[in-house]
Every structure is written in C-alpha cells, then in structure tokens.
Amino acid sequence: MTAAALEPVRLADYRVPAFLIDTVHLDIRLERTQTRIVSTLTLRRNPHSAGQGALKLDGDGLVFVEAWLDGVSLPSDAYSVSPHGFSLHQPPAEPFTLAIETRLDPSANTQLMGLYRSNSAYCTQCEAEGFRRITYFLDRPDVLSVYTTRIEASFQEAPVLLANGNRTEHGSLADGRHYAVWHDPFPKPSYLFAMVAGDLAMVADSFTTRSGREVRLEIYVEHGKEDRCAYAMDALKRSMRWDEQAFGREYDLDIFMIVAVSDFNMGAMENKGLNIFNDKYVLALPQTATDSDFAAVEAIIAHEYFHNWTGNRITCRDWFQLCLKEGLTVFRDQEFSSDQRSRPVKRINDVKLLRSQQFSEDGGPLAHPVRPEIYNEINNFYTATVYEKGAEVVRMLKTLIGDEAFAAGMDLYFQRHDGEAVTIEDFLTCFAEASRRDLGQFMLWYRQSGTPEIRAEGQWDEEAGTYHLSLKQILPPTPGQPNKQPMLFPIRLGLVGEDGDLPVTLDGKPFDGLVALAESERNYVFGNVRQAPVPSLLRGFSAPVKLTVALDEEALLTLLKADSDPFNRWQASQSYALKLLLRLVKDPTTPVDPRFIAAVRGLLAGGAVDPAFTALSLALPSETDIAREIGNDVDPQAVYQARSILRRTLARDLQADLLRTIENMTMAGPYSPQAADAGRRSLRNGALDLICAGGTPQALDAAAAQFDKADNMTDEMAALATLALSATPAGERALHNFRERYDNDPLVIDKWMGVQAMLPLEATLDRVKELMHDPAFSLHNPNRVRALIGTFCSANQTQFNRADGEGYRFVADIILAIDPKNPQLAARLLVAFKTWRSLEQGRRTLAAATLRDIARRPGLSRDVADIAQRSLA
Numbered sequence: 001m002t003a004a005a006l007e008p009v010r011l012a013d014y015r016v017p018a019f020l021i022d023t024v025h026l027d028i029r030l031e032r033t034q035t036r037i038v039s040t041l042t043l044r045r046n047p048h049s050a051g052q053g054a055l056k057l058d059g060d061g062l063v064f065v066e067a068w069l070d071g072v073s074l075p076s077d078a079y080s081v082s083p084h085g086f087s088l089h090q091p092p093a094e095p096f097t098l099a100i101e102t103r104l105d106p107s108a109n110t111q112l113m114g115l116y117r118s119n120s121a122y123c124t125q126c127e128a129e130g131f132r133r134i135t136y137f138l139d140r141p142d143v144l145s146v147y148t149t150r151i152e153a154s155f156q157e158a159p160v161l162l163a164n165g166n167r168t169e170h171g172s173l174a175d176g177r178h179y180a181v182w183h184d185p186f187p188k189p190s191y192l193f194a195m196v197a198g199d200l201a202m203v204a205d206s207f208t209t210r211s212g213r214e215v216r217l218e219i220y221v222e223h224g225k226e227d228r229c230a231y232a233m234d235a236l237k238r239s240m241r242w243d244e245q246a247f248g249r250e251y252d253l254d255i256f257m258i259v260a261v262s263d264f265n266m267g268a269m270e271n272k273g274l275n276i277f278n279d280k281y282v283l284a285l286p287q288t289a290t291d292s293d294f295a296a297v298e299a300i301i302a303h304e305y306f307h308n309w310t311g312n313r314i315t316c317r318d319w320f321q322l323c324l325k326e327g328l329t330v331f332r333d334q335e336f337s338s339d340q341r342s343r344p345v346k347r348i349n350d351v352k353l354l355r356s357q358q359f360s361e362d363g364g365p366l367a368h369p370v371r372p373e374i375y376n377e378i379n380n381f382y383t384a385t386v387y388e389k390g391a392e393v394v395r396m397l398k399t400l401i402g403d404e405a406f407a408a409g410m411d412l413y414f415q416r417h418d419g420e421a422v423t424i425e426d427f428l429t430c431f432a433e434a435s436r437r438d439l440g441q442f443m444l445w446y447r448q449s450g451t452p453e454i455r456a457e458g459q460w461d462e463e464a465g466t467y468h469l470s471l472k473q474i475l476p477p478t479p480g481q482p483n484k485q486p487m488l489f490p491i492r493l494g495l496v497g498e499d500g501d502l503p504v505t506l507d508g509k510p511f512d513g514l515v516a517l518a519e520s521e522r523n524y525v526f527g528n529v530r531q532a533p534v535p536s537l538l539r540g541f542s543a544p545v546k547l548t549v550a551l552d553e554e555a556l557l558t559l560l561k562a563d564s565d566p567f568n569r570w571q572a573s574q575s576y577a578l579k580l581l582l583r584l585v586k587d588p589t590t591p592v593d594p595r596f597i598a599a600v601r602g603l604l605a606g607g608a609v610d611p612a613f614t615a616l617s618l619a620l621p622s623e624t625d626i627a628r629e630i631g632n633d634v635d636p637q638a639v640y641q642a643r644s645i646l647r648r649t650l651a652r653d654l655q656a657d658l659l660r661t662i663e664n665m666t667m668a669g670p671y672s673p674q675a676a677d678a679g680r681r682s683l684r685n686g687a688l689d690l691i692c693a694g695g696t697p698q699a700l701d702a703a704a705a706q707f708d709k710a711d712n713m714t715d716e717m718a719a720l721a722t723l724a725l726s727a728t729p730a731g732e733r734a735l736h737n738f739r740e741r742y743d744n745d746p747l748v749i750d751k752w753m754g755v756q757a758m759l760p761l762e763a764t765l766d767r768v769k770e771l772m773h774d775p776a777f778s779l780h781n782p783n784r785v786r787a788l789i790g791t792f793c794s795a796n797q798t799q800f801n802r803a804d805g806e807g808y809r810f811v812a813d814i815i816l817a818i819d820p821k822n823p824q825l826a827a828r829l830l831v832a833f834k835t836w837r838s839l840e841q842g843r844r845t846l847a848a849a850t851l852r853d854i855a856r857r858p859g860l861s862r863d864v865a866d867i868a869q870r871s872l873a
C-alpha cells in the first residue's frame with residue numbers, strides 16, 4: 001500500500017518573512033486561454049529577519065515568461081524558476097523592484113483557485129494560497145502590500161472591470177479593448193486580492209457612515225438576476241449600521257462591491273472592498289428562496305462585511321491563526337443575526353449546527369484544536385472546529401470577563417493591531433489587559449482538541465436548605481493529544497422550582513447565575529434552597545461541552561415548564577425525546593411515555609407565543625444526534641426506525657392538535673422574510689411534516705394542497721419534502737411538477753436534487769445515480785455536486801451507510817472522479833466519512849475498506865490524501 005507522502009507545515013517552524021513587499025502593481029491582460037500578467041513588486045529585506053540569501057517566491061502551476069530587476073531584464077543565471085516557484089539568487093541589499101511576467105489559462109482552471117472563469121466572467125479566489133496561481137509571490141498572510149491593479153480586456157467580452165479599492169482610471173484602447181486601474185490604499189495580504197471582469201448586471205445603492213461619509217454599494221450579478229438582489233443589499237446596509245453600533249467599526253473605502261458567481265468552492269470571500277459570493281448566498285426572492293435561505297444570505301453578507309475589520313484591517317500572521325478571523329467573525333455574525341431576529345432561536349440553531357458538525361468532527365479522527373499546530377493542506381482546515389467552535393470560544397471569553405471588559409478588549413484589539421498580521425496570543429492579551437485577568441488557562445481552548453464532558457451531580461439537603469452541586473470535567477483523548485490539562489468553563493446555571501427560578505445564594509451572596517469551573521472537580525453549595533430544585537445547567541449553552549447530568553422525566557418536565565432560560569427549555573424537550581429514542585433504538589416495541597406526548601401537546605397549545613421556538617422544540621433530535629449519543633456500534637437503520645416510530649406515534653396521538661396548529665399558523669397576506677412570519681411558517685411546516693409521518697390520506701392531501709397553492713418557496717419546498725418522503729404517487733407527482741416549474745433555475749433545482757438525495761429509501765442510491773444524468777446536474781459545479789452528492793452523504797444516514805457498502809463505493813468513485821479537477825470539493829465530500837469509527841462492525845469494515853482504497857490511489861491531490869490518511873490514522 002502506498003500513500004502519498006505529505007509534508008506537514010508546523011506552527012513551531014514559523015519564521016518572519018525574509019523580505020517585505022511594500023507595493024504590488026499588477027498588470028492583467030485578460031484573454032480566455034492566454035492571460036498575461038506582469039507583476040511589479042517593490043521589495044526590501046525585512047529588518048526583523050535574520051534570513052540571508054536568495055529571495056524565494058511561491059508559485060503554483062505558473063508559466064514563466066520573463067523577469068526584470070530594477071527595470072533590467074534578468075539573465076537566466078540570475079534566477080531559477082519552475083511552475084512552483086521563482087528564486088532570485090542574489091537579491092540586492094537595498095530596496096529593489098522585481099517585475100515578473102507570467103501566462104495562464106483561466107478557462108483551464110477547474111480548481112476554482114487563482115484566476116478562473118465562472119459562466120462568462122473572469123474571477124479570482126486567493127484564500128488561502130491561490131494568489132500564487134496568478135503570479136510568483138510571498139504568498140503568506142504576514143506580507144502586507146499596497147496593491148494597484150490594471151485590468152485590460154475586450155470591451156465586448158468584459159465591459160465590467162473590477163478590483164480591490166477605488167477605481168482611479170479607466171479608458172478605451174485600440175481593437176475594441178478597454179482598461180481600468182484600481183488602487184487599494186490599505187496594505188493587505190495576497191489572499192485578499194480580487195479581480196472580476198465580465199458582462200455583468202449591477203444594482204447600486206449607497207450608505208452614509210456615522211461620520212457622514214457616503215459609500216457606494218454595488219452588487220454584480222448575471223443579467224436578468226437584478227431583481228434577486230434586494231434582500232442582500234438590505235442585509236448589507238443593516239450589517240454596516242450594526243457594526244458601527246455594536247463594535248464601533250466604520251467602513252473605510254468609498255465603494256463596497258459584491259459579485260455573485262455560480263462556480264464557487266465555499267460560501268463567500270471577504271476580498272477587500274470586493275467580496276465574491278457563491279450566488280446561492282446573494283440571490284433571494286420569496287418564489288425561489290426559503291426562509292432559511294434568506295437567513296443564510298443575511299448571515300453571510302454580514303459575515304463577509306464584518307471581515308473588513310476582523311480579518312482584513314487586522315489579519316492573521318499565519319494560517320494556523322485562521323480562527324483569529326473566522327471564529328471571531330462567526331461570533332460577530334451570530335450576534336448580528338441575534339439582534340436582527342430572535343436571540344434564543346438563533347442560539348438554538350447555532351448550537352444544533354455546532355453539535356451536528358463540530359462535535360462529530362471533534363469526536364472522530366479529524367479532530368483538531370481550534371488553532372491547529374500542524375497541517376498537511378490548509379484548505380482542509382476551513383472546518384466547523386475553526387469556525388463554529390472558534391466562535392464559541394469568543395463567546396465564552398465574553399461570558400467569563402463580562403460585556404464591559406469584552407468591549408474594552410475589542411476596542412484595544414482594533415486600536416493596537418490595526419494594519420497588522422497577528423496571533424491568537426495577541427488577541428487574548430488585549431482581553432487579559434482589559435479585564436486584568438490571567439487568560440493562560442483559557443488559552444487551552446485554542447490548543448486542546450476534543451469535546452470536553454462536564455459531569456454534574458446534585459443533592460438537596462432539605463433541612464439545611466442547601467443544594468450541593470459537584471461539577472467534574474473530563475477531557476477525552478484526541479489524535480495527538482492523549483493527555484490534557486484542566487480547562488476553564490463558564491457555566492451559567494440556576495436552580496428551578498415548580499414556579500421558576502429559586503432565589504438562591506452562593507457563598508452567602510445572591511447567586512448571579514454564573515460559575516467558572518477551573519478545576520478537574522469542584523463542589524458548590526447553594527443556600528436558601530427551600531424546595532426540591534431541578535438544576536438548569538449550561539444555560540444558553542455557555543460552553544461547547546457535552547453535559548452529563550441525571551435528570552429524570554419529572555425533572556425535565558419541570559424545566560420544560562418553568563425554566564427561565566429558553567435554551568434549556570428547548571434542551572429539556574430534546575433530552576426527553578432522546579431518552580425515548582435511545583430506548584426505541586434498543587427495543588422498537590417500547591411504548592412511548594404518555595407524559596411526553598402530553599408535554600408536546602402542551603407545547604403545541606402554547607405555540608402561538610413563540611412559533612419559531614415551538615417549532616424547534618417540536619423537532620425531534622436528528623439521526624446524527626441520536627447516533628452521537630449512542631457513541632459506538634451505531635446501526636443507522638435502527639436509529640432511523642426509532643425516530644420513525646416516535647414520529648408516527650406523535651402523528652397519531654396528536655392529530656387534532658397538529659391540525660389546529662396548521663390552521664392557526666396559516667397566514668394571509670403577502671410573504672415577508674421577517675423572522676416573525678418565518679417562525680409561523682416553520683411551526684406550520686413542522687406540524688405538517690409530523691402529521692404526514694402518520695401517512696393518513698388527509699394529511700397527505702393537506703401537503704398536496706399546500707404544494708399546489710404555495711406562493712413562496714418555503715411552503716412549497718416544505719410540502720415537496722413531506723410528499724417526497726411519503727413515497728407515494730403524490731410524492732412522485734410533486735417531484736415531477738416541481739422539476740418542470742423551475743427548469744431554468746439552477747439554485748431551485750439544487751433543492752429538488754437535495755430532497756431526493758435525502759430520502760431514506762433503498763431506491764435512493766439508484767435515484768441519485770440517475771439524477772446525475774439530469775441536464776441540470778454537473779460534476780464541475782460545486783453547488784450542483786453538494787446539492788446531490790453532498791446531501792446524500794451528509795444528510796442521508798441510512799442510505800450513505802447502506803449495509804452493503806454501496807453508498808460508500810458510490811461516493812468514493814465520485815470523489816476520485818472530481819479530485820483531478822477540483823481537489824477542494826473532492827476533499828470536502830470525503831469528510832462525510834468522519835464518523836465511520838462509531839458505526840457497527842459491518843459498516844465500519846466496509847467504510848474502512850473504501851477509505852483505504854481511496855488512500856492508496858496514485859496521483860491523489862494533497863487535499864484528498866490528507867483527509868483519507870487522517871481518517872484512517
């Protein structure tokens with residue numbers, strides 16, 4: 001067995017760059033297959049570096065033409081060059097100018113890194129190491145330069161020419177060509193460079209900053225899609241205002257541009273002044289986008305905009321510090337959405353995502369610290385751990401030091417490090433100073449991987465009126481980290497009685513609801529506890545941990561009713577359901593606890609108070625939630641069965657209640673994407689989905705009626721998914737009609753593909769294979785691949801994990817087919833195997849065999865080889 005040899009990069013090996021590049025002048029002459037780039041760099045030795053000798057620039061797949069030193073063509077013995085690098089043997093001691101001409105073929109670029117074509121436009125993607133696919137450079141985030149970009153193209157092919165910064169010049173040239181010059185005054189690393197050229201439509205607006213500066217806002221899309229930009233534009237303006245109000249951050253250039261492209265590996269990219277988006281996160285109309293799509297557009301527009309300060313003005317010293325910008329910016333976009341929508345609902349959704357994506361990563365072979373210390377391929381570290389757990393760590397910091405010290409720390413960070421490339425240590429130092437606390441132990445959140453477990457035990461002493469709570473931390477071993485040091489946990493908690501929170505004391509003082517657990521184990525004695533309390537622990541999910549506490553059904557019912565913390569009220573509903581589901585996995589004939597049914601009935605009855613919250617409480621834990629709770633030897637089919645049984649029981653026993661909910665939540669009047677309306681739709685559609693699990697003709701008729709009548713994609717999609725799941729002729733009919741209705745709308749067809757890929761049916765694999773022949777499908781477009789194949793392997797537990805291993809083999813073949821063209825996309829699909837070790841033995845053996853088969857293929861990309869090897873280690 002041969003496995004590709006990977007050369008790891010280590011944080012410990014970080015050295016400051018030997019040279020600095022003060023200015024970059026890029027001259028780009030666009031041609032479909034023969035684009036010419038002349039890059040002129042002003043360089044000098046870095047006074048902080050001891051490095052001597054040659055200047056070594058990074059390259060990736062470049063075709064070299066010529067180089068000039070201070071304007072004079074370089075003789076070939078003065079340098080060495082290959083597609084992967086350029087080395088100037090004897091760089092001058094004094095500052096100098098180096099110009100290099102390269103050629104590249106944008107239309108042959110299928111990796112979607114560097115300069116490529118999407119539909120008919122030219123665009124770039126440089127994070128993390130794509131700039132080196134455009135020109136030779138010190139392609140690392142700690143080299144900050146001022147960029148001037150001149151783009152030249154055929155006017156007919158590319159009337160729009162964009163780059164970072166402000167446009168300083170433009171004009172026409174001979175032969176139907178034209179040019180534009182853009183200048184970005186803010187020094188930036190190469191990964192934030194961007195350029196776009198093409199025949200694009202534009203929607204414009206403007207924003208006046210709080211200091212009174214007028215900023216022009218432009219969104220570029222394909223012609224004919226202009227009417228789909230209004231929500232994104234509105235979200236952008238709300239983001240700009242919010243960052244001024246919440247973080248005191250103003251926008252800094254005269255123009256802010258967003259370009260939507262349909263070929264993009266990720267969600268979006270925060271290039272300075274010129275964000276490039278996956279069109280899925282820009283385009284939204286009620287008829288084409290669901291409520292969750294609207295929420296995602298809002299969140300991602302905000303996320304990329306917020307990067308202007310957390311990422312761009314202050315950037316990362318090296319890629320190990322990725323969470324410095326990503327964790328912090330996710331935290332900021334979460335706070336933004338919380339302020340725009342419902343805070344508890346947003347929190348619950350974020351925690352659901354964290355648990356499903358990040359906990360499963362942290363508990364498997366791909367576990368890594370929020371700040372990794374070693375990587376083979378940086379593209380594989382844009383993970384739930386870096387993003388989502390990274391955001392949790394920032395949130396904990398705020399909880400621990402308090403809102404005021406947190407705000408002071410942020411201010412200090414912006415003031416001290418503006419214009420710099422910094423580390424997590426630099427970031428934490430600002431908060432240590434602002435709060436006058438030692439954050440040494442807190443730093444372990446960035447260094448130790450794995451999901452900590454907190455075990456809680458409590459005892460009420462009726463006579464003394466005290467409650468003894470013991471909290472213990474358990475830090476499981478993870479790859480490369482067999483032993484760990486005790487960590488610091490902010491644990492919000494309360495003691496709940498029949499009528500709500502008890503006014504208890506701790507250390508003789510009124511308890512403020514927060515403890516900081518720093519030891520392996522600690523006991524707390526609460527006073528003034530006059531009735532038997534139920535502990536409500538980890539309120540608001542104050543730390544990203546697995547909480548183990550023995551609460552019986554009665555205790556959960558108390559929390560469900562009386563807890564003042566909405567997160568824990570929701571958690572109580574989930575914990576209760578999970579108890580039942582685990583029993584059903586073991587024995588499908590276990591009767592369902594009537595108290596649970598009664599509790600759900602109660603939830604439905606009060607549903608109008610907060611429909612979105614009720615919808616979340618009504619939704620049962622997912623198959624992956626159940627699997628995670630089981631831990632090992634998981635049989636996905638048994639998990640699915642258990643969940644189906646509970647759903648059928650609820651559908652049968654709560655039929656009248658569910659019908660009433662559907663009726664009560666029905667709205668008249670035009671669609672609005674606002675959270676309040678979206679909440680009503682989510683409860684209505686949740687109830688519809690549940691009632692259809694009972695399979696009665698009336699229920700399915702209701703779904704069919706909704707499918708036919710719906711005036712918005714949320715209701716239409718919900719009905720479609722429910723009907724498809726019923727595996728009836730009505731389902732097939734709806735699928736057929738939907739396909740016809742949206743024939744020329746790829747983003748909507750993606751949803752249609754996804755619904756089918758998710759069906760927990762034996763026949764789904766064949767269906768997915770067939771859908772690959774649909775003219776709307778393409779293995780080259782990441783959105784299409786993720787919608788069909790990605791959904792199949794990440795959202796269809798029973799069919800991806802088929803007992804015969806065919807699901808694994810199918811996905812493996814696709815990964816191998818995509819890898820030579822788009823390694824990033826291939827590697828992301830492979831991540832679907834991240835929990836293979838927790839499966840029952842038969843599937844585990846098959847998954848391992850498939851992974852091994854992938855790992856030993858010759859010619860694998862570094863991306864795929866890295867995931868395959870780590871998954872097997």
Ligand code: PHE
Nearest residue numbers: 127128266268269270304382
């Ligand atoms: N930096 C982008 C973001 O999270 C993500 C991204 C990474 C996009 C790499 C493209 C390539 O906002």
Ligand code: ZN
Nearest residue numbers: 303307326329
């Ligand atoms: Zn980001």
